[in-house]
Amino acid sequence: MKKQTIYSSQDSLWARITRSPSFIYVLISPLFLILFGYVIFPFYQTFIQSFGSETGLNNYKKFFSLESTSNLEALWTSVYISVISVITCAIVGVLMAFLLERYDFPGRRVLSILVLVPMALPPLVGVLSFTFLYGESGIIPRGIQHLFNLEQVPFKLKGVWGVIVVHTFTMYTYFYLTASAAIKGLDPSLEEAATNLGASRIRIWRKIILPMLTPSIVAAALLVFMISMASYTAPLIFGVERTMTMQIYLSRTNGNLDMAATQSTILSFVSISFLIIMRWYQNRRNYQNLSKGISVHRSEVKSKAMKVVSVILSFVGVLILLLPILTLILISLSVDGTWTTQVLPPEYTFDHYKALFTDERTWRPIWNSLQMGFVATLGNIVFGVAAAYAMVRLNFKGKTLLDILIMVPWALPGTVVAVNLIAAFSEENIFAFNQVLIGTFWILPLAYFIRHLPLVFRSTSASLMQMDQSIEEASRSLGAGWWMTFRKIVLPLTLTGILAGTLLAFVQSIGEFVASILIYSTSTMPLSVAIFQKMYAFKFGTACAYGVLQIILILIVLTISEKLSKGTAGSAI
């Protein structure tokens, strides 16, 4: 019989390549190479260096020696801060995700954007705003002191708990974003079935929802664990000096590069072990939605009480989350040096903003950051999604290796990654098309790309794990090639996950400081470095005003993406 041939022979080469399932390999092999060349190879050198020039295992012996326990203490502190951070972030993030995804109440749309705002907090001024809020002379402790006429401030944020509060505040969005993507894709009939079997809400949470969210929780847990291990500013600010990152910093300051290498190696070893444990845990079970057909969406049953509780909880939550940002705004509006012992700043001014808006140099870094963030994030989407697809759907050797390769740049302290990159790109080589990338525009986007790839990668693979594979098969059976299936079916159905990762990656790129400061050049000064310079010059108000600008910028991005995703994002059930 007469048939329409599906593929006409005059297909372009590109079309033919993209339609082949091996296209995914075409995409991930350069990724493999890049990661190998610029992550693993320098990292391997670090590893070698960690054994010192002739001292062999000495550095390790020294690290683990019981005579001077500072390294071991640091390791322990880092690990337990990280573990607790993961837990607190998970609680806050998943709870918020659930409240905002499942309950409809007045203001939900606004809240769902506001809840992301902490992500926008610029790293440097951001942490400071915490000291202004909860530190010894912070608004809240002093406010309470004044209110009740206390001798002393009733409490202050300090030490490990301070670090954890800051970590929770700044990192719960990892959980929030990945979990809300997963909740969107969760088959509601599972909950119904559990309810029907008599399970209470709590049990449904414990036994159905949380386990089904495992891939996204694992994803976020990995990200948070590693970033906490590599966290520097927060422990510094709260005076927790005995952390791995601090030890690395000290070793490098003292010029003891071998020891620094040892410490970096151990740090990444811990992170990678965590990764491997998590992978194992996750792979034990299946999380694909399997129901036959497609079930009814959002269940109708909502108790009134729950609704009220969720409104209150969300508002209180968001208020707490917004406080540091409000504080930042407050500082940006107050006259430098006048705010001494008062609860709130006594004098206000718009001068800092005026200074910013009249200086033509203000906009350049913003524009730089946007550009570089955009380029890097674009790369992240392409490679991150491809890698995630390969990881979840394809069978090939070296999956775990690829996973580790992608995660390592996230697990290492920013300084170490940046130094590795400088070493790799300060000479001409093929990966950079025989160019010296250091000092050019491209080095920063490349750094952002490598460092933030795990964000897109993780959150996309979590989404993919949830998606029913037979939907893809249906598309193939209808004649759609790999590429079309990917575009028309996989992408829309995992869009929420991809978007979550993209947002994280983009916002991180805008705010990245630790690596940026080591590789920026005058023409590519990013926003974070600009803020740093204001701070460095102790133009505190101006720095905060700059920070506020950054927040506004990110808010705009968030709002736009929320608008874009609405309606186009499908769900996996």
Next chain:
Amino acid sequence: MKGVRLQDITKTFGKVHGVKELNIDIQPGEFFTFLGPSGCGKTTTLRMIAGFYYPTEGKIFFDERDVTRLQPNKRDIGMVFQNYALFPHMTVNENIAFGLEVRKFSKEDIKAKVDEVRGLVRLEQYGGRKINELSGGQQQRVALARALVIKPDILLLDEPLSNLDAKLREETRIEIKRLQAELGVTTVYVTHDQTEAMAMSDRIMVMENGYVQQIGTPQEIYNRPVNRFVSSFIGESNTLEMTIMSIDSEKVVVKNEQGVTLTGLLENSSPLAPMNKGETIHVSIRPESILQGDGENTLTGEITFVEFTGLSVNYIVKIPGITLKVMIINTGGKLLQIGDSIQLSIPSRSLYFLGE
């Protein structure tokens, strides 16, 4: 053992209406079946009983208790979902045990009960399997086991056997019946298989397009449908438009435009049919009640279609004036071919008179 009463239930989805003005009174311990074409509102009604939808209007009672807005998990209902809704992250055993764990049974109890019910649905070997390693029918059986094992007050089954083969379906059907009789569970059953409905149900509700058409015992529904929809929906039926020529206390003679005349019994008429001389009514004749050979209401025609179903041979027979579907039981005899001539007779008690 609980009765279920639906009072003036209406459910709309936005502008679409799911079901309208339902009034159902299901007796404690009864096996009650919803029957109706796809999309008529069966699942919607079931979901309201389970508590996953709130009725837009009306009330639901379990015995005398108003449960219209009661939480689903407080209703003690076992339900098999049309789409199974198995927990993909659990094994077969874990899925089945879930409801028992909720009810805080001891470990050993749970194991025993799970093993038992797994045997009942023929999944002995599959306890440790992941759900995504099961075939469609196996998954359906897990869903069934999960609902049965908790021995609920009320059992809601939404096409629970649709993916099983005839043999297994029958076995399971018998098991469900046995359990239901043993435990006295009130059971509401949705099926598209009318044989199944007929065989299992105490009473059947026939729905169409959100409205109830008829509620009655299987025999009532089958033999005395209230209208043409029920008559044609339940089983095969030849429906002929005919005019009453003569009528007495026993016999009715009808004739169609082409002059075919048939004789039937007055007692076989729907309460809605206008049984007066000269009225035009519908006559329903089941294909299987038509016999091959000589007898009452003998007709001769030509075969235009042959279908072998194993159990029987179905013919479509063209008789001058009418076309009849005829079902002749296969007793291993020879098949007639298209074009062959065949003699048929219709026992007078096989004619049923309907209104609109």
Next chain:
Amino acid sequence: MKGVRLQDITKTFGKVHGVKELNIDIQPGEFFTFLGPSGCGKTTTLRMIAGFYYPTEGKIFFDERDVTRLQPNKRDIGMVFQNYALFPHMTVNENIAFGLEVRKFSKEDIKAKVDEVRGLVRLEQYGGRKINELSGGQQQRVALARALVIKPDILLLDEPLSNLDAKLREETRIEIKRLQAELGVTTVYVTHDQTEAMAMSDRIMVMENGYVQQIGTPQEIYNRPVNRFVSSFIGESNTLEMTIMSIDSEKVVVKNEQGVTLTGLLENSSPLAPMNKGETIHVSIRPESILQGDGENTLTGEITFVEFTGLSVNYIVKIPGITLKVMIINTGGKLLQIGDSIQLSIPSRSLYFLGE
């Protein structure tokens, strides 16, 4: 129109085996059905034809072309998945149109074709609906429409009508048959409904536990099953273990331990049955071939179970020495009750002799 040939196909999942040593040769344009108990490997086989599983061993040919490792999207296959696998982010229309868009039809063409096929599956009003606003049966019909609209070379249908009511199922069945005949699409059909299989198929393959049991026309399978499994799986059957008392070129007399004696025809014996005097063999008798009243092989017994199915009344009758399932066609007559006595006769041509 393409033939499909499976050569020595084995598929294992880890240690579990899905199917084993399959050899099937499906003719171009044939309507071929897989029948078998739940979990016997039907879906697995279908998925290998579609290209979603690679066989662990063996080869698959479309006509003469080896497609064992061909990409699924290059096979020009239409498939209805057992779990539908609809695209949740698209409307009904978009789901159906997907395959047409892949084939780069023009907008108008697509609209026309989608509208047509939507009518065919009775979803006229539902084009713009989201998938999650449809009932189970409606979703299944979308899945069917999506596979039919692309008019593929080969149509793979995995229980495509399992959630439809009898009426709609029959209509759709006829539509599928019509399409298949018109376009000559080679169709592989999986169903658990043997009536459906019998009615539609050119040939049927009966599987059990991953192995092929019998391949043949519906009549062959039904009337001449090769073994006990096929005989009991296809339709209802009374299987009795009996010993051959006497045998001649025409008649066979068998007797069981309790002394019940029956007479059958030699021609009605499976090639695998050892038809010698003194051998113990199995005799299969279909319930519907047993008649009420006088005749050949007359027996009298007591009714122990009554089931009304509309079409027929099923009895279980206890006769000294044997228990028989009996199906008496409902012609509107009176039902017998449990405990009543009944006289039965079994026409000699209704006995079928089987080996193991």
Next chain:
Amino acid sequence: ACGNDKGEGDTKKDDDVVKEEGASGKLVIYTGRDESVVEKVVGMFNEKYPDIQVDNLTMGAQQILERVRGEKANPQADFWWGGTQSAMMVAADEDLLMPFKPSFDEAIAADYKDAEGRWYGEMLLPEVIMINSDVLTPETGPQDWDDLLKPEWKDKIVIRGVLASGTMRTIYSSMIYRQGADDPEKGYEWLKGLDANTKDYAQDPTNLYLKLVRQEGTVSLWNLQDILLQSKLNNQPFDYIYPKSGAPILVDAVGIVKDAKNEANAKLFYEFLFDPEVRAELAEELYQIPTRSDIAKEDMPDWYQDLDLKALDIDWEVMADKEAEWMEHWDSNIKGKGK
């Protein structure tokens, strides 16, 4: 050797050593100096050499070290402007800096430069006692190091985190040295006393300033220049007390990056930066104390003339040798244990 050597009159500016004013090309500076300082000096430099395009990248001393280290194979920077003595010594050890003898070599004391000329101290940073001037006056504050241990200052002292700060490490090591370098135990005792009076350790300078401004503490140890800058330019309520027994004086240094691409321009900038006029101006406006010993005191601003730069007597060699050990001991055995 900054202020303490009140110069013997201004020396000639020796432009003859380097090229003429028509020099052009690029100059990349990594600097730890404040933005305002950089802008000012680069502006002045460009007035003199308008064709040299100066790119300056601001960052912390530690970050400069990291960058220069990383770029060793292909240096991007030419001039390293502003680094602690220790960072410079590490860099010199790692062969990151180019030896160069500028014209003013002799004007700088041996203490304040590298023997091979790989770095030269640009300015001096006496480490002094810092007070909040809203609460204390130079008269009411602690007058000498040992005063800090008095009970009256308990919980009034805020210290910039010691380990991460070169400045603070030097101060603390000096305190030990002051009690006798041979046996650090006495020094440890002294530091234990200080720790007991210390309320809090601040993580970075910004935080230190904040804590003082907001009166979480009123006394600190800090470098003179920054105290003056903050109080004079940024209106912060800070003042200083020059310890009676003398202050450890740190050097802030500069150097040319090895294999610099624009070596010639870097040398021009080197010379320019140490020009006595430039020095005077920087002293005037930014409270910098030059290392050059040959600038006339009259040319310097008033605040400088009032200053009596009394240095603690310290053997920097010994200090450099012992610092790591002492600080590690402090960190693990003294910090936070005093209470």
